[in-house]
Amino acid sequence: MDTIYYLVLVPMIYLAFFVFSVGTIIRLINIWRKPKFPTTLQIYPEKKPSWLWTLFDTFLLNSARRHNPVLWFFLMVFHFCFLLLIIGHLELIKDFRILQIIEHEIFLGKGFIGLILSISLIFFLFRRFVSPTKDLSVPEDYYLLILLFLAVIFGSEMDWARTLYGYEEMGVEDYRGYLMSLFLLKPDISFVDAPGHSFMLVLHVFFANLFLMFFPFSKIIHSFLSLPLNKLRRG
Amino acid sequence: MEEKLREELIKLFESKLSKPMQMYLETCSRCGICTPACHAYASMPQAKYTPAYRAEVVRRIFKKYFKLQGKIAPALGAAKVLDENTLDELYEAAYSCTGCRRCMVYCPFGIDTQQIMSIAKLLLIGANAEPELLTMLADVSVSKGEGIEDMKESFMQGLKRLEDQVLEKWKMEAGEMEAGETPIPIDVEGADLLYVALAGAHSIIPAAAVFNAAGEKWTLSFFEAVNFGAFVGDPTKTKLILDRIVNEANRLKVKEVCICECGTAFRVMKQMSGSQPFEVSSITDVHAKYIREGKIKLDKSKLNLPVTYHDPCQIARNGGVIDAPRYVLQQLGADYRELSADPKYNWCCGGGGGLVAMGDETHDFRMKSAKVKADQVQQTEAKILATACENCHAQLSDISKHYNMDVEVKYLSSMVADALIQ
Numbered sequence: 001m002d003t004i005y006y007l008v009l010v011p012m013i014y015l016a017f018f019v020f021s022v023g024t025i026i027r028l029i030n031i032w033r034k035p036k037f038p039t040t041l042q043i044y045p046e047k048k049p050s051w052l053w054t055l056f057d058t059f060l061l062n063s064a065r066r067h068n069p070v071l072w073f074f075l076m077v078f079h080f081c082f083l084l085l086i087i088g089h090l091e092l093i094k095d096f097r098i099l100q101i102i103e104h105e106i107f108l109g110k111g112f113i114g115l116i117l118s119i120s121l122i123f124f125l126f127r128r129f130v131s132p133t134k135d136l137s138v139p140e141d142y143y144l145l146i147l148l149f150l151a152v153i154f155g156s157e158m159d160w161a162r163t164l165y166g167y168e169e170m171g172v173e174d175y176r177g178y179l180m181s182l183f184l185l186k187p188d189i190s191f192v193d194a195p196g197h198s199f200m201l202v203l204h205v206f207f208a209n210l211f212l213m214f215f216p217f218s219k220i221i222h223s224f225l226s227l228p229l230n231k232l233r234r235g
Numbered sequence: 236m237e238e239k240l241r242e243e244l245i246k247l248f249e250s251k252l253s254k255p256m257q258m259y260l261e262t263c264s265r266c267g268i269c270t271p272a273c274h275a276y277a278s279m280p281q282a283k284y285t286p287a288y289r290a291e292v293v294r295r296i297f298k299k300y301f302k303l304q305g306k307i308a309p310a311l312g313a314a315k316v317l318d319e320n321t322l323d324e325l326y327e328a329a330y331s332c333t334g335c336r337r338c339m340v341y342c343p344f345g346i347d348t349q350q351i352m353s354i355a356k357l358l359l360i361g362a363n364a365e366p367e368l369l370t371m372l373a374d375v376s377v378s379k380g381e382g383i384e385d386m387k388e389s390f391m392q393g394l395k396r397l398e399d400q401v402l403e404k405w406k407m408e409a410g411e412m413e414a415g416e417t418p419i420p421i422d423v424e425g426a427d428l429l430y431v432a433l434a435g436a437h438s439i440i441p442a443a444a445v446f447n448a449a450g451e452k453w454t455l456s457f458f459e460a461v462n463f464g465a466f467v468g469d470p471t472k473t474k475l476i477l478d479r480i481v482n483e484a485n486r487l488k489v490k491e492v493c494i495c496e497c498g499t500a501f502r503v504m505k506q507m508s509g510s511q512p513f514e515v516s517s518i519t520d521v522h523a524k525y526i527r528e529g530k531i532k533l534d535k536s537k538l539n540l541p542v543t544y545h546d547p548c549q550i551a552r553n554g555g556v557i558d559a560p561r562y563v564l565q566q567l568g569a570d571y572r573e574l575s576a577d578p579k580y581n582w583c584c585g586g587g588g589g590l591v592a593m594g595d596e597t598h599d600f601r602m603k604s605a606k607v608k609a610d611q612v613q614q615t616e617a618k619i620l621a622t623a624c625e626n627c628h629a630q631l632s633d634i635s636k637h638y639n640m641d642v643e644v645k646y647l648s649s650m651v652a653d654a655l656i657q
């Protein structure tokens with residue numbers, strides 16, 4: 001068991017981050033090396049300033065709001081919570097003063113954000129079982145949602161699992177110790193391998209690793225491409 | 236399918252992979268938000284008529300030959316081998332899409348299904364599986380252009396026969412005639428405006444009358460505007476047909492090239508002619524300008540029936556000419572009713588992308604897929620349906636007959652010519 005814990009919490013993490021970053025960079029470079037399109041791909045009527053509308057379309061999902069408000073609601077909730085979780089994870093490495101502009105406890109959300117995210121993921125998954133979205137979907141779409149769901153559910157419920165032991169086990173300081181050791185390339189999992197709910201951490205990390213390794217080969221690349229594509233439409 | 240042909244087709248595919256195209260193919264999250272955007276799906280709710288499904292037919296081939304995921308784990312993204320079956324799917328996807336780009340307005344990323352379908356069309360050409368009629372029309376158009384020197388004489392004689400009809404709509408002053416001006420000037424070096432018409436008197440007579448009424452220094456192009464190369468998705472023929480007009484405009488040193496009522500011709504000329512010493516305008520824009528500048532006067536009492544206007548997709552949503560036709564209709568004194576509160580959401584007529592040019596072969600599909608268009612027009616209770624594209628005009632006339640609509644389909648330019656005050 002210790003070996004499995006070690007493999008997931010150390011080499012697999014390094015591998016996942018390597019595949020994620022190198023894969024994503026290569027994919028983006030490949031796109032950027034393609035020739036420019038010779039003419040406009042804009043939609044009219046145009047609204048100025050186009051960059052501002054591009055930001056509006058990209059970050060507030062304007063067209064989704066207009067054409068599928070229920071899906072838009074869940075998409076907004078999902079993406080916002082995802083952003084909060086990224087902030088939460090960064091703060092598990094060290095304090096970032098800038099992230100504390102609005103003061104909050106570490107770890108952000110106390111598991112509720114993850115729960116909301118899971119509910120959105122269940123919604124996204126279920127709508128893929130109904131036509132016509134079902135007819136458009138390919139296996140990748142289901143796997144990605146399931147992977148994310150598993151990563152999120154184990155991650156977010158760790159905080160609740162701690163309450164079972166009176167909140168002493170595996171707190172913020174332990175995660176910081178572990179993540180810092182990974183950062184400094186002196187991996188030490190002794191901070192987080194205590195019996196109890198550490199299996200949840202291992203599962204969380206395992207699924208998150210799979211997700212990260214899948215990222216550069218999947219449609220999630222839209223996180224980088226949405227902005228330039230929306231700019232093309234706005235002209 | 237033979238391996239050699241497949242390799243050639245993959246090369247053709249690769250030639251279409253520009254930066255935006257690659258992004259379109261990489262990004263779709265298959266969220267389905269675009270589903271209700273397509274008139275074909277809205278009229279016949281079948282998955283194959285959704286924009287994303289169409290695009291997936293191309294995207295699955297992309298995954299197979301251009302993506303690591305498709306090579307390592309093809310099942311994950313349902314990557315597909317390019318074979319005879321896929322060609323059939325490509326045909327159905329490409330020739331049930333009119334390239335209206337209404338779905339692009341719905342998509343949170345702005346994915347352009349028309350662009351993706353242009354890959355399907357090119358692959359079909361490469362496999363000799365495209366609609367023969369469209370290629371034939373494109374070839375005829377190209378060869379007509381090549382043999383223009385031999386045809387000039389007969390073309391000019393044909394124009395002579397139309398002159399009386401132009402004069403019926405707008406009489407020229409005796410002085411103008413004495414100065415050698417003709418009702419349909421052609422090949423005039425130093426003219427301000429080159430008018431590119433369609434083959435057919437309906438595209439020349441009203442336009443000529445309005446140019447003459449406005450005192451425009453204009454000249455008619457030897458070439459017809461329609462670009463069958465663009466319909467069939469052949470970049471080489473598209474460019475050949477486009478370039479000869481560009482060359483003519485440069486030879487005559489005109490300041491403006493005005494495209495007749497043809498959506499594809501306008502968009503191709505406006506967006507693909509590159510940086511040139513002349514402006515490109517649509518005839519509707521030019522008419523609006525004449526009215527605004529007081530160069531022509533219109534009789535506001537002629538239109539006594541309610542009017543609506545169908546925005547041709549390639550001219551409005553994809554070409555930006557939106558205010559001009561509304562202004563012209565207002566100046567015609569029309570009891571005007573909008574088809575769609577926001578013109579960028581106007582339904583496509585269902586005849587674009589070469590479907591009308593394919594004639595009877597597509598008639599059944601065109602009529603069924605235009606159900607939403609027919610409903611939209613009927614809801615306005617308009618008795619005149621104006622438009623500014625020959626393709627749309629033909630399709631709307633077919634729809635009107637098919638759905639027994641009590642509406643007369645008219646060209647906007649003819650309405651302007653008929654209302655000229657001498």
Ligand code: SF4
Binds near residue numbers: 262267286287341
């Ligand atoms: S709306 Fe855009 S991302 Fe969603 S399925 Fe349609 S094309 Fe794909």
Ligand code: SF4
Binds near residue numbers: 272275286289338583
């Ligand atoms: S471009 Fe128009 S016809 Fe083609 S899929 Fe999109 S909405 Fe449908």
